[in-house]
Amino acid sequence: MDPVADIGADIAGSYRAFARHCAAGGSPAYARICEELAQDEEVLGLVASLPEGAKRQPNLLLGAVRFLGGPVQTWQAWREWLVGHWGEVRSVVLERRTQTNEVRRCATLLPVLASIPGPLALLEVGASAGLCLYPDRYRYSFDGGAEVGPAQSPVLLECATSGGVPVPDRVPQVVWRAGIDVNPLDAGDEGDVRWLESLVWPGEAEAVRRERLRGAASVVAADPPLLVEGDLVERLGEVAAWAPEGATLVVFHSAVLAYLPRERREAFERAVGRVRGRWVSNEGWRVFPGWENAEPVVDTDFTLAVDGRVVAYTGGHGQSVAWV
Template structure:
């Protein structure tokens, strides 16, 4: 997909109704010679809208003032370009735990949780957060009296809301470029990836970082396909192994996605995927909602549509 088509799709299908600022900037990129020069100087995998806009904000650009994208880029063109080359889109959105929890809570036995594309490891701690499923509240299993984020998630079926957090006996993640939650520059990058209108998301992210950083999350640096079998072997003695990922496979070439799917199906694990429709091959996607959504699947069977940031969950009958 070329730059114009990619940014038009982002504006119309992802940013619309969620971020007027990013919708405007994405459409400005389409007609901007300055933006095209920047993006065409980068490898295709580094041309993503979220990566561009987060880099501008990370380096101090104020996207809320209404400046045209050309103005924002001319102020810091080379540093923005270098930031995009060095960084990656690692939206470590802990709110996605709210759409993961209903498929973890039913397990009676302890679970060993492995996240592929874990970034800073926030989502391997679903038992450390609190949740509100519209009247059904779930609290952390951790008895420490500390501030914790509470993630609201609207569910169309009240029976879907879990009543307890899972018993996580082992947890680990894998990422090509792990995020160090003790490094303020890494934390600023995670914050820059939160869309500008989403102040509550940013506040919950900060609380989640404070909660998890003190626990020393284990995120292994490595390729997801090369590293996963060893992690599964290490996790197996601790309980039911659950491998999950959210908004990760979309960044892999189709051949690597196919390799990953073949690998995870061959391993003795429960596999939970949370990706945009069309990313995981072979999933049914009946009657998708008329809004940006992910498909949640368990062991290759579609079970729900979900908000990309965890704000709602709609089961598929």
Template sequence: MREARGQSATYERLALAVAEDARLLDLLDGVPEPRRQPNLLFAATRYLNGPVGEPAAFRDWAVRNWTEVAATMTARRTQTNEAARCGVLLPVLARLPQPLALLEVGASAGLCLYPDAYQYRYAGHSRVFGPVDSPVRLRCEVTGPIPLPSRMPEVVWRAGLDLNPLDVTRDDDLRWLEALIWPEHGHRRQRLRAAAGIVRADPPHLVRGDLLADLPRLAARAPREATLVVFHSSVLYQVPAPTRLAFTELVRGLPGHWISNEGAEVFPEIFPEITVPVPADGPQLSVLALDGRPLALAAPHGQRLEWLS
């Protein structure tokens, strides 16, 4: 509910209704615990062409079609692939030694592996960054002393690791990615399609694998002459706490740099020694960090960035 507040009135209403519905909660108990996520329930409903506009219609449809809903929730994952998160990553990527070898953990379809292919505008700043003819134009609201890029990153290698990588050349995978976008966000659906067109023309190397068992082997394939950058956005909340800690130790031992963009509720678990001033109320925020050092607070879909002093 907190994640949807101010972003999707539809999902906020549905989340409140589900939380008070004993029948739906009982049905959700039959879904594997890691899959009992509001976004996954609502996306599965939309993927199956169910109604989400009104809680009563949603509830009646979900109960009648629960076998299909539960099967979709069990088979699928919340693999939101939001290209706008590159607006959060760009100020960090542009400051690292170039060229870059990008490796995204939890890559979904790999749309965030193309920060050099998108165009950026940061509110309050007149300069536009990125290719002038890019069909993907990102706008990010910013506060604080953000270090604007002096150049665009030079990416010479892109790879992604995911338990279930998606392929935007497949209509069904693209339909699932669209179902994950909240109902009111038509601009995000347009952006998804535009970014998918870029990825289709130059597909990244996506590997099906585990973030612990398979990351070192994939990282070793990065070209030696490039700076390896392992990054991830809104991934670690989906794995158990011991896995988060093991991943933190693993990625710290790799060469290059590590960019994490994870929810503020996850950050204290992986960096207990660091305190970040996150508001207790209001919309959910992520903490952007470079090699464990917090740099900024970010909206989950990359639409806002508050650079820390």
């Protein structure tokens, strides 16, 4: 076996898989680019020159190109720009991380959070800029119904439901919020917010997602959360201990653990089991495939679980929630 060829095949496979994800997620431009990239030996070689693991992620490379102003209209234009600006792209990839802060996921988390006796102390691992730490500061509309949440909020999160979702009539009371991230971002920093915008996929929903992100960043920048730099396994117990007495601690994460190797996911599961409070997981089903009912009908949906028990399947960008 040729190890170089094996690396190229692995990278090609990951980009083909991401192409399918983009096609299902409403980004045909990214789907085309990733499909073509998987067949281009020169570009595969460039990706293979990056450090193994997270730095070869499709979303990171695509985001770096957009951050630097590269095109996405066609594969040929994208390829020529990438090859011509590879040094700059490589620098951004090495400096940054995939830290998509899709605030709309709060809509799929809300039915769970509102059902937990409060007040709540929220601890998000993989928090990025902490936009999902403010479920009580956004407005919601489920299935086009009446809005829930503070009327003055600049952010409206719309979500479709099915399967008898217990749609709440209020937002939870949150008295403490903190996040852990290996590279916390600042919602008040223009460069950090622009990086988050660069991770938004091109497509019909792009403008709305950018507007939501900017609105949420303004909410967070006005009242910044406690964001702790560090490993989510190693620092979980320490930060969880800071939560105030009298509040229900909720440790949660969304589209985070998929970026960790299996042994670290298992280590996190053990660590969260030692923490007092509740655990809310919103991840691709392959993160914890052994859970009962882990696999959704739609492969690109996330699996929402409370304390290891699957309760719903959710759209990856927070657009839908289907109760189990």
